[in-house]
Amino acid sequence: MPLTVFNRLxxxxxxxxxxxxxxxxxxxxxxxxxxxxxxxxxxxxVAFDVIVRYLRYTGYKVRYVQNITDVGHLLETDEDRVIRKAGQLGLEPMEVVETYARSFFQDMDALNVIRPDISPQASGHIPEQIEMTQGLIEKGYAYVTDVGDVYFDVTKWPEYGKLSGRSVEDAQSERQIVGSEKRNSADFALWRHAEPEHLMQWDSPWGRGFPGWHIECSAMSKKYLGETFDIHGGGLENQHPHNDCEIAQSEALHEKPFANYWLLTGSLTIDGEKMSKSLGNFVTIKEALEQYRPEALRYFLLSSHYRGPIDYSDEALKAASGGWDGLMVGVQRVRFAMKDAPEDAAGSDFLETVEKRKQAFLRYMNDDFNTPQAIAELQELTTDVNRFLDQGQVVGMDVLTAINDAYNELGGQILGVVPETITIRTDLETVDPLLMMLIDIRSQARKDKDYARADAIRDHLSKLGIVLEDGPEGTYYRAR
RNA sequence: GGCGACGUGGCCGAGUGGUUAGGCAGGGGUCUGCAAAACCCCGUACACCGGUUCGAAUCCGGUCGUCGCCUCCA
Known part of the structure; x- marks a missing residue:
């Protein structure tokens, strides 16, 4: 059953x-x-994290490069975003870059996103960008203006726009003539000259300046992945002009394909409108994590297909939280049963069910990373597991281990929503033995019909975010 | 206007030429010291209008509507 992907190209x-x-x-x-x-x-x-996790799970050796843009990304006003922010905060541009790059990685770590193998910064790859620009000039695809800007001439590259489905004429007509220095309205900057007071600038064959926004991705992917590589990913909203420009630059210069597969993610909306900095309707990851568990947030994001849109709302997040809770009930019941299960194969009939669910899960993942269907399959497995454990029969270690492994591989290793050990509060991570002691005391109290004491223990733990559940196989705890 | 995506039950959200997606919420039941959880049962959806077909929500055409991009955006 081979892996198939929807190739935007x-x-x-x-x-x-x-x-x-x-x-x-x-x-x-x-x-x-x-x-x-x-x-x-x-x-x-998160979408690309799962894609990389899945590729690795199926045995591929993956080199995953994701850039950090810290220079050359301009506003409508021609101001550099980083420099403007530095002015507002009274900081060096590189202090701004450092601050928000750290913040970004913190957020990604919190969301259990595995870090890319290389996170190259544009400002650290100026020579590479200059070299590519120089090459494009020499080949006649780019030209230098009087003030020292370098533009890519889209009319020299008839395939320009092929990713987004535009023709060069489409691209021309949709743009207003902005700079008289450009030969064609759709031409885009490879290099821009800088005025003396501009805070980030470098020497180049065309004078002091800084690189255009698009060239960094072409230069850095070439350096770390080669002139042609397998997968190029990103958000759908950057398809045009950014991705179209990347393709034009790289393919014009190298005369070979840039990326073989283009995987683009749909936008996240809030109240039906795209969440973006320019609209000011954005919720930061840090804000969302104050309200919801990171696993629930991941569960929410993965419950719609990566190519489709997803709308953020409290109802949707509550539903996702509930869905994740239900999943964890199955996971925790199995893990608690493992604490004193006999070392035998009792209940091994169930292994067939586990295997069936696992195969279905992998089949869905092979179909263009269909995480919503895969999650549904995990939910079905959980229903099977609960029904199985509800029978109250003795289940041997072999079977419990197989179920636990399935949860860890599919829900943990691939989707990243099932943690290896549940985290209740960061300061309570290692209290499992203490909780087990409390559960024992409470169980004894219940046997003695001292329900006031039993309920007091449960209430106290509840206030700490720990829920005790009495099931046929005993009492287990889970996080709320 | 151009390019692209999409319209699914109370809500969110997959999928598919004929057989239960899943989650959340709601109703009924089983279990239980209580609680919670779990399990069982219940709603029978696919924008509208034509067409193809034995049969379409699924294919084709059209209409309406929503969203994204068109040098700010993951």
């Missing part, structure tokens, strides 16, 4: 075949670090 599902057997080279457009990341970023990077 060809607009169809294709069997995934990497350039080198067993290896995947992947690049995803990263954030511009001038503010805290919001849930839109979370959607994109």
């Amino acid at each position: 060809t607009r169809q599902k294709e069997e995934f075949k990497p350039l080198t057997e067993g290896e995947v080279k992947m690049y995803v457009c990263g954030p511009t670090v001038y503010d805290h990341a919001h849930l839109g970023h979370a959607k994109t990077y």
Whole structure:
């Protein structure tokens, strides 16, 4: 059962075949670090996190590169976003970059997003960008203006716009003539000249200046992944012009394909409108994590397909939290049963069910990373597990281990929503033995019909976010 | 206007030419010291209008509507 992916470039599902057997080279457009990341970023990077996790799970050696943009990303006003922020805060531009890059990684860590193998910064790759720009000038695809700007001439590259489905004429007509220095309205900057007071500038063959926004991705993917690589990812809203420009630059210069598979994620909306910094309707990841568990947030993001849109609302997040809770009930019941299960194969009939669910899960993941269906399958497994344990029969270690392994692999390793050990509060991570002692005391109290004491213990723990559940196989705890 | 995506039950959200997605909320039941959880049962959806077909929510055409992009955006 081969892995198929929807390739935005060809607009169809294709069997995934990497350039080198067993290896995947992947690049995803990263954030511009001038503010805290919001849930839109979370959607994109959680989606690619699961894609990388799954590729690795199925045996691929993956090199995952995701850039940090820290220079050259301009506002409508031609101001550099990072420099403007530095002015507002009275900081060096690189202090702004450092602050928000750290914030970004903190948020990603909290969301259990595995870090990319390389997180290159644009400002650290100026020579590479200059070299590519120089090459494009020499090949006649780019030209230098009187003031020292360098533009890519889209009319020299007829395929410009092929990812988003535009023709060069479309791209021309949709743009107003802004700078008289450009030959065509759709031409885009590879290099911009800088005035003396501009805070981030470097020497170049065309004078002091800084790179255009698009060239960094072409230059850094080339450096770390090669002229042609397997997967290029990013948010759908950057398809045009950004991704179209990347393709034009790289393919014009190298005369070979840039990325073989384009995987783009749908936008996250809030109240039906796209969440974005420009609209001011964004919820930062930090704000969302004050209200919801990171696992629930991941569960929410993965409960819609990566290519589709998803609308953020309290109802949707509560539903996702409830769904995650239900999953964890199954997980925790199994783990508690494992604490004193006999070392035998009792109940091994159930192994067939586990295997069936696992295969179905993997089948869905192989179909363009269909996480909503995969999650549904995990829920079905949980219903099976609960029904199984409700029978109250003795279940041997072999079977419990198999169930636990399935949860860890599918829900943990691949989706990243099932933690290896539940975290109640950070300051309570190692209290399992203490909780077990309390559960024992309470169980004795219940046997003695001292229900006041039993309930007091349960109430106290409840206030700490720990829920005790009395089931046929004994009492277990879980986080609320 | 151009390019692209999409319209599914109370809500969220998959999928598919004929067979139960799943979650949340709601109703009924079983279990239980109480609670909670779990399990069982219940709603029978697919924007609208045509067409293709033995049969379409699923394919084709059209209409209406929503959303994204069009040098701010993951």
